[in-house]
Amino acid sequence: MPVITYIESSNGKIKKNGFELASYSSELAKLLNTTAIALTVNVSDCSELGNYGISKALKISDDSLNEFNASTYADIITQAVNKTGANTIVVSSSLDSKYLAPILSANIEAAYINNVISLPSNLDPFTVKRTAFTNKAFSDTSSNSEKVIVGLSNNSFGLIENSIPIDEEIFEVSISNSNLSVESSEKVSGKISIADADIVVSAGRGMKGPENWNLIEDLADTLGAATACSKPVSDMGWRPHSEHVGQTGKPVATNLYIAIGISGAIQHLAGINSSKIKVVINSDPEAPFFKAADYGIVGDAFDVVPRLNEKLKEFKAQNS
Amino acid sequence: MFLFLKKILCTHSIFINFTYIWRNIITQVFMKVLVCISHVPDTTSKINFIEDDTKFDVQGVQFVINPNDEFGLTRAMWLKEKQGASIDVINVGNQSSEPTLRKALAIGADRAIRINSDPNDGFFVAKQISEYIKNNTYDLIIAGRESIDYNGAMVPGLIAGFLNINYVTNCIKLEIDNENVLLDREIDGGKETLKGKLPLIIGGQKGLVEESDLRIPNMRGIMQARQKPLEVIEPYDFNSNTETLKFQKPLPKQAVKLVDSENLDELINLLHNEAKVL
Numbered sequence: 001m002p003v004i005t006y007i008e009s010s011n012g013k014i015k016k017n018g019f020e021l022a023s024y025s026s027e028l029a030k031l032l033n034t035t036a037i038a039l040t041v042n043v044s045d046c047s048e049l050g051n052y053g054i055s056k057a058l059k060i061s062d063d064s065l066n067e068f069n070a071s072t073y074a075d076i077i078t079q080a081v082n083k084t085g086a087n088t089i090v091v092s093s094s095l096d097s098k099y100l101a102p103i104l105s106a107n108i109e110a111a112y113i114n115n116v117i118s119l120p121s122n123l124d125p126f127t128v129k130r131t132a133f134t135n136k137a138f139s140d141t142s143s144n145s146e147k148v149i150v151g152l153s154n155n156s157f158g159l160i161e162n163s164i165p166i167d168e169e170i171f172e173v174s175i176s177n178s179n180l181s182v183e184s185s186e187k188v189s190g191k192i193s194i195a196d197a198d199i200v201v202s203a204g205r206g207m208k209g210p211e212n213w214n215l216i217e218d219l220a221d222t223l224g225a226a227t228a229c230s231k232p233v234s235d236m237g238w239r240p241h242s243e244h245v246g247q248t249g250k251p252v253a254t255n256l257y258i259a260i261g262i263s264g265a266i267q268h269l270a271g272i273n274s275s276k277i278k279v280v281i282n283s284d285p286e287a288p289f290f291k292a293a294d295y296g297i298v299g300d301a302f303d304v305v306p307r308l309n310e311k312l313k314e315f316k317a318q319n320s
Numbered sequence: 321m322f323l324f325l326k327k328i329l330c331t332h333s334i335f336i337n338f339t340y341i342w343r344n345i346i347t348q349v350f351m352k353v354l355v356c357i358s359h360v361p362d363t364t365s366k367i368n369f370i371e372d373d374t375k376f377d378v379q380g381v382q383f384v385i386n387p388n389d390e391f392g393l394t395r396a397m398w399l400k401e402k403q404g405a406s407i408d409v410i411n412v413g414n415q416s417s418e419p420t421l422r423k424a425l426a427i428g429a430d431r432a433i434r435i436n437s438d439p440n441d442g443f444f445v446a447k448q449i450s451e452y453i454k455n456n457t458y459d460l461i462i463a464g465r466e467s468i469d470y471n472g473a474m475v476p477g478l479i480a481g482f483l484n485i486n487y488v489t490n491c492i493k494l495e496i497d498n499e500n501v502l503l504d505r506e507i508d509g510g511k512e513t514l515k516g517k518l519p520l521i522i523g524g525q526k527g528l529v530e531e532s533d534l535r536i537p538n539m540r541g542i543m544q545a546r547q548k549p550l551e552v553i554e555p556y557d558f559n560s561n562t563e564t565l566k567f568q569k570p571l572p573k574q575a576v577k578l579v580d581s582e583n584l585d586e587l588i589n590l591l592h593n594e595a596k597v598l
C-alpha cells in the first residue's frame with residue numbers, strides 16, 4: 001500500500017512545504033517498503049517532486065478547484081485514497097490542511113495524528129512523536145486504525161534530496177458540491193505569511209506604540225521575514241489579529257524567530273517554542289525570554305534594531 | 321425493527337436535514353445552539369507527567385474553559401441576547417470537568433450536558449458529540465479551532481464529517497440572519513468571507529468576539545447556575561483510534577549566548593556560521 005501525500009499549491013506552483021512533505025512521505029514509504037505518491041491540484045509540472053523521492057504524481061486539473069473548499073478537497077483526497085489503496089496519508093499543518101484533515105478522517109475512518117515531528121518509531125502499532133500541550137510537551141501517539149493521516153508540523157523534518165524518476169498521471173475525480181461559497185478573500189499582498197516564513201520578526205509592548213513598527217517592518221524586509229506580535233499588541237490594536245502569536249494565537253515553527261521587546265510570558269513561549277533558533281532583544285536582562293533564547297542582546301530596541309538592520313543589509317549585499 | 325430503521329436513518333445525513341427542516345416548520349422555536357466545551361489546564365500551567373510519563377499530572381493545576389471555546393461561548397451569549405437562542409453546552413469528560421460546565425452556565429448557558437467518560441482522543445469525543453446531536457437537533461454548533469492541551473484541531477471537523485453538515489474553522493466572524501450565515505475564516509496570510517446556511521458547525525477563535533468582550537461569571541450568574549440542569553449521560557460504546565503511549569518534556573535549554581549590543585557583527589556571524597539560519 002503506497003503512502004499518499006496531498007501537496008498544496010498556489011497559482012499552479014507547489015508551495016514550499018510541499019517539498020518537506022514529499023521528503024517525509026518518501027522516507028516513510030521506505031520504512032513501509034512501498035512508494036510515495038503525491039496528489040496535486042492544478043499543478044501542470046510536478047517533476048520537482050521527483051527530487052524528493054516521489055515516484056508518482058496524481059494530477060487533478062479542474063478550474064472549479066481553484067478556490068479551496070475543505071469538504072470538496074477532503075472528497076477528492078478520499079477518491080485518491082480509494083484508487084491507490086493507500087493506508088497512510090500525509091498532509092501539512094497549513095490552515096487549509098488542518099481544515100480538511102478531520103473531514104477526511106471521518107470520510108475514510110482513519111486515525112488523524114497532527115503536529116507530528118518525526119518518522120514513526122514503531123510500525124506496529126504505527127507510532128509517531130507529536131507536540132502536545134501547545135509545545136510544552138511531546139507525546140508518542142499510536143494509531144490502532146488500519147488507516148492513518150499524519151499531519152506533519154512545519155519545518156520539523158526538513159528536506160531530503162533523493163532524485164528518482166517520477167511518473168505524472170492525470171487523475172479524474174468527481175467533484176462534490178458544497179453549500180458554502182466564498183464571497184471574497186483578502187490576502188495581504190507582497191507580504192510573507194507567518195506560516196510560510198523561514199524567519200519571523202516579532203515585537204511586543206516594548207515597542208511603545210504602533211508608530212514605531214516601521215523599525216520592525218524594515219528589519220523584516222531586509223530579512224525577507226514575516227512580522228508577528230505578542231497578544232497585548234494585537235489586543236490594543238497596534239497590529240492586526242492575524243499577527244498575534246502564542247498559545248492562544250498562531251503557532252510559529254520557523255528557522256529563526258527574533259523577539260523584540262517581548263517579555264517571554266509562558267503563553268507567548270508556548271506558541272513559538274518549536275522555532276529552531278530564537279534571538280531576543282530586550283532592555284531588561286531579567287526578562288524571562290532570555291531563558292528560552294539561543295542568542296540574546298540586552299539593549300534598547302530603538303538603538304539596537306536600526307543598527308542591526310544596517311549591518312544585515314551589508315551582510316546581505318556581500319552574501320548574495 | 322424501529323430501532324434498526326432509526327439507526328440506518330441516523331447514519332445518513334438526510335435524517336439530520338430532515339429533522340432540522342421538520343422542526344422548524346412545525347414548531348416556531350428559537351435557534352438552538354450547542355457550544356462544545358473542552359476542559360483544559362490554565363495557560364500558565366506547568367506541564368508535568370506521572371505514572372512513568374503516561375499521565376498528565378493534575379496536581380496543583382487549575383482547569384479552565386478552553387480559550388477558543390470562551391470566545392465561542394460569548395458569541396453564543398450574544399445570539400441569545402440579541403436574536404433569541406437557547407444555549408446548551410456539552411463536554412465529554414469525567415466528573416472533574418463539572419466546575420468548568422458550571423462556569424459556562426454561570427456565564428449564561430441554559431443547560432449543560434456531560435458525556436461521562438475519559439476523553440481519550442478527538443475521534444472518540446467527536447463520535448460521542450455527534451451521537452448526541454443526532455438525537456437533539458441543533459441549528460448551530462460552536463466548538464473551538466483547537467484545544468490548548470491536546471491540540472488535535474479535529475473535533476469540530478470530525479463532527480462535520482460524521483454528520484455531513486457545513487463546517488468552517490478558524491472562524492473569526494459569524495453573522496446569522498434566519499438560516500443564512502455569513503462568516504470570516506482566517507486563511508494563511510489573510511481572511512476569506514464565506515456564505516452558507518444553517519445547520520452549521522464552526523471552529524471558533526479570537527475575533528469571533530474580542531478579548532474585552534469575554535464574559536466572566538458574576539454573583540447572580542453563579543447563583544442561577546446552581547439551579548440550571550447539568551445532565552450526565554453515559555457514553556456510546558466506541559473505541560478511540562489513537563493512543564497516547566508516553567509523554568516527554570522538552571530537554572532543558574542550553575544557556576543563552578549573550579552578545580554585546582555594540583558588537584552586532586558577532587550576532588550576524590553566529591547566526592550565519594553557527595546556527596546557519598542566515
Ligand SMILES: Cc1cc2nc3c(=O)[nH]c(=O)nc-3n(C[C@H](O)[C@H](O)[C@H](O)COP(=O)(O)OP(=O)(O)OC[C@H]3O[C@@H](n4cnc5c(N)ncnc54)[C@H](O)[C@@H]3O)c2cc1C
Binds near residue numbers: 204233247264268287
Ligand atoms: C489566557 C491567556 C492567554 C494568553 N495568550 C497569549 C498568547 O497567545 N500570546 C502572547 O504573546 N501572550 C499571551 N498572553 C499574554 C501574556 O501573558 C503576556 O501578558 C504577554 O505575552 C506580554 O506581552 P509583551 O511581552 O509584549 O509585553 P510585556 O510583558 O509588557 O513586555 C514588554 C517587554 O519589553 C521590554 N522592553 C521595554 N522597553 C524596551 C525597549 N525600549 N527595548 C527593548 N525591550 C524593551 C520589557 O523589558 C519587557 O520585557 C496570554 C495571557 C492569558 C491570560
Ligand SMILES: Nc1ncnc2c1ncn2[C@@H]1O[C@H](COP(=O)(O)O)[C@@H](O)[C@H]1O
Binds near residue numbers: 357412442472
Ligand atoms: N472533551 C471535549 N468535550 C467537549 N468538547 C470538546 C472536547 N474536546 C474538544 N472539544 C471541542 O473541540 C474543539 C477542538 O478540540 P481539539 O480537536 O481537541 O483540538 C475544542 O475547542 C472544543 O470546542
